[in-house]
Amino acid sequence: DVKVTQSSRYLVKRTGEKVFLECVQDMDHENMFWYRQDPGLGLRLIYFSYDVKMKEKGDIPEGYSVSREKKERFSLILESASTNQTSMYLCASSPWTGDDKNIQYFGAGTRLSVL
Amino acid sequence: SQQGEEDPQALSIQEGENATMNCSYKTSINNLQWYRQNSGRGLVHLILIRSNEREKHSGRLRVTLDTSKKSSSLLITASRAADTASYFCATASTNAGKSTFGDGTTLTVKP
Numbered sequence: 001d002v003k004v005t006q007s008s009r010y011l012v013k014r015t016g017e018k019v020f021l022e023c024v025q026d027m028d029h030e031n032m033f034w035y036r037q038d039p040g041l042g043l044r045l046i047y048f049s050y051d052v053k054m055k056e057k058g059d060i061p062e063g064y065s066v067s068r069e070k071k072e073r074f075s076l077i078l079e080s081a082s083t084n085q086t087s088m089y090l091c092a093s094s095p096w097t098g099d100d101k102n103i104q105y106f107g108a109g110t111r112l113s114v115l
Numbered sequence: 116s117q118q119g120e121e122d123p124q125a126l127s128i129q130e131g132e133n134a135t136m137n138c139s140y141k142t143s144i145n146n147l148q149w150y151r152q153n154s155g156r157g158l159v160h161l162i163l164i165r166s167n168e169r170e171k172h173s174g175r176l177r178v179t180l181d182t183s184k185k186s187s188s189l190l191i192t193a194s195r196a197a198d199t200a201s202y203f204c205a206t207a208s209t210n211a212g213k214s215t216f217g218d219g220t221t222l223t224v225k226p
Contacts, residue, residue: 004157030212031212033213035216040218042203042218042219043158043216048213050212090157090158092157094212096212101212102145102146102148102163102214103160104148104150104158104214105160106150106157106159108156108157109156109157111155
């Protein structure tokens with residue numbers, strides 16, 4: 001089974017803190033994604049990575065950066081957390097080729113509260 | 116930008132009834148996927164239907180795709196209380212790996 005692990009289920013941070021959300025997948029997938037999910041707004045893509053050190057902005061990249069130094073790990077960074085970044089953050093991965101292409105495997109999510 | 120829109124936003128049925136959720140999208144697609152999300156958890160992939168397919172089955176799930184109307188439906192037959200969850204459609208327009216998710220339908224199945 002594909003496993004996507006997010007480092008924290010719940011996180012509470014203060015305004016202005018630098019926040020790291022970590023995601024690790026164990027299926028050698030090329031693609032990795034970070035989404036945020038808010039009530040009534042569905043899933044919105046923050047950043048997408050299709051290979052090590054490669055990244056592409058999603059729909060709402062402002063206030064976020066990402067790092068992909070190793071294939072299995074994709075980190076989301078909030079440089080200076082703000083209260084409007086309080087949300088559920090979901091990481092996902094998918095393979096680049098094969099029948100599973102486009103099927104995304106999700107982690108359990110990190111619920112971040114910024115006070 | 117949100118490509119898929121689910122309808123209805125919320126659906127409440129009795130155990131044993133069928134549940135139908137619809138997804139409409141705007142641009143041409145390569146494939147469409149349906150996912151399920153239990154409260155407070157990540158999404159789980161249910162089924163993928165390609166643009167050249169019209170219908171697909173998996174257990175109690177039946178998915179249809181009408182590319183001329185740019186719409187898809189997910190039917191869950193003989194629903195159970197454990198089917199209570201949010202259901203999302205996601206569309207892939209290219210082979211590049213990204214998909215665009217809709218806002219979801221929240222299904223409640225009452226025992």
